[in-house]
Amino acid sequence: MKFLLVAGYSESLTNFRGPLIEALIASGQEVHAAAPGLCEHPEVVAKLLAKGVRIHSVSMNRTGMNPWHDLKTLLCLYRLMRQIRPERVLGYTIKPVIYGSLAAWLARVPERYALVTGLGYAFAGESGQRTLLRRIATRLYQVALHFTHRVFFQNPDDRDLFVQRGILSAADKTVVVNGSGIDISIFSPMPLPAQPAFLLIARLLGDKGVREYVTAARLVHQQYPQCKFRLAGWIDDAPDAIAQAELDSWIQDGVIEFLGRLKDVRPAIADSTIYVLPSYREGTPRTVLEAMAMARAVITTDAPGCRETVIPGVNGLLVPIKSAEALAQAMLDLVRDRQQVEAMGQQGRRIAEQKYDVQKVNQQMLTTMGIFNK
Template identity: 60%
Template structure:
C-alpha cells in the first residue's frame, strides 16, 4: 500500500520542531511521508538537520510572514501549488494566517483531496481597536479567510471563542465542519516539575508585542516593586517585525529602571521557568498559549487574562488567577496576593501540572487531530 504524502505549511521555521515536532512524529508513525514548506529555512540550520534526521523533506517557499505585497503573496500561492503537484500531496495541513490562506487555496488549485487548516490565534488584525492600518488588515484578512477556508474539509481551532467568532462573522461556511483541540499541547515528559524559588519571582515569555500584554506586565511590575522591591520580574522574548511591536526604547527604559530583567530570546525556556514561581501572560487574545502550557507542565501557578485562549488554561483560584484584559491594577493585585500569601503558589502549581497532564498532553492532542483527519 502506498504511503500518503502529507504536507505541513508553516510561516516560521522554529515552530516546526518546537510546536509541531510531536505532530510530525505522530504523522510518521501513522505511515505518512511527511514534507514541510516554510519560508526562510536555512538548509544548514539545526532545524533543517533535525527534520532531515526524521526523514522529513523540507522546502523553502517565498512567503512573507508579515508583508502586504499582493504580488509576492501570489508568488507564494503559485509556488505552493507547484510544489503540491510536484510531490503529489494527499494531505495538507496549514497553520498561522498566511499559510492557512495561501496553503488552503494552493491545495484546492492543485487538486489535493484532504485539505485542513489550523487556526492558532487571530493575530494583530483581530485584536485591539479597528482603526487605520489595523482596520484595513482586518477587512482584507476576513475576506481572504472567508474565501480560503471554504476550500477545506475541516478547520481546527484552539479555543471555542475563535471558532464561535469565525462562525459569527461567517468566515467559515456552515457546510465546513470544525473541531476545537486543546492548543498545540505540551510534551509533559520534557517539562519536569522543579522546586520553586524562595524569593517571589514572576516570568513572561512572549514576542514583544503590545497585544501580548507586555506593557501591562511592565507597569504592574513597577507597581509591585514599589511595595515589594525584592520581587523579581523577568521577561523572555524578542522584538518582532510586527506593527504592534514594543519599541526598543520602551524595553531599554524598563531595564534601566530596574523594573524588568530581560533575558532575550531563549532556545530553551525551561531554566527561566524553573527560576520563577509564577508565570504571567496578560495577553489580549490567544489561540492557546504554548508558554502557559509549558509553565503549567513545570508546576507553576499562572496569572493570565480572562480572554479567549487564555481563560481555558486557568481555573480562577485553582491553578492561578484570571484578570481582566488591559487592567494593570488587577494584574498587580493578583501578583501581590501571591507575594503576601505565598502558600497557594505550590498548590496552584501542582494543579497546573495535573491539568497539563490530563488536558494538554501533546500526544492526546495529536491523537485527536490524526483521528479527525482520518489517518488513524
C-alpha cells in the same frame, strides 16, 4: 501517503510541531514540511532530516499584506504541491492557512486541512488599521476555508467568531483542540525557588500585554522590592512591536530583568514562582502550558485562548485585559500567599497532564484526518 505541513516560520516546525510530525511518521505518512527560508536555519533542517522529513523552502513574507508578494506565495505553494502531489495538506498560522488552502485546492490535493493557531494583530483591537486588515483577512479566510475539509481551532472563542462572521458557514466543519499540546515528559515539575519571581515569555508586542506587565511590576516592586520580574522574548517584525528604545528604558529602570530570546525556556520557568501572560488574545498560549506542566501558578487574562488555561482560584488567576492595576493586584495576592502558589502549581500540572498532553492533542487531530497509528 504523502503529507505536506505548511508553516509560517521555520522554527515552529521543531518547536511546536515536532511531536505532530513524529506522530505522522509513526502512522506511515511520508512527511514534507514547507516554510519560508527553511534552508537558512541549519539547526531546524538537521532536526527535521533526522526525523525523516523532506524539506522545502517557499517564498512567503510572514507579516505584511503586499498583494504581489502574496500572489508569489500562492504560486510557489501551488507549484510545490503539483510537484510532490501530497494526499493531505495542513497549513497553520494565517498565511499558510489562507494561501496553503487555496494552493491545495488549485493543485487538487484530495484532503485539505487548516489549523487556526490564533487570529493575530488584525483581530486584537479596533483601530482604523486593524479594522481594514480585519476586513481583508476576513474575506481571504472566507474564500480559502471554503475549500478545506476540516478547520482546527485552539479555542472555542475563535471558532465561534469565524462562524458568527460568516467566515465558516457551519460549526460542523470545525474541530476544537487543546492548543498545540505540551510534552509533559520534557516539561516536568520543579521545586519553587526561595525568592518570589515573576516571568513573562513572549514576542515583544503590545498585544501580548508586555507594557501592562512592566507597569504592574513597578507597582508590585514598590511594596515588595525583593521580588524579581523577568522578561524573555524578542522584538518581532509586527505593527505593534515594542521599540528597542522602550525596551532599553525598562532595562535601565532596574525593575525588569531582560533575558532575551531563549532556546530553552525551562531554566527560566524553574527560576520563577509565578508565570504571567497579560495577552489580549491567543489561540492557546504555549508558554502558559509549559509553565503549568512545570507546576507554576499562572496569571493571565480573561481573553480568548487565555481563559481556557486557568480555572480561577485553582491553578491561577484571571485579570481583565489592558489593566495593569488589576494585574498588579493579582500579583500581590499571590506574593502574599506562597502556600496557595504551591497548590496552584500542583493543580496546573494535573490539568496539563489531563487536558494538554501533546500525545492526546495530536491523536485527536490525526483521527479527525483519518490517519491511524500502525
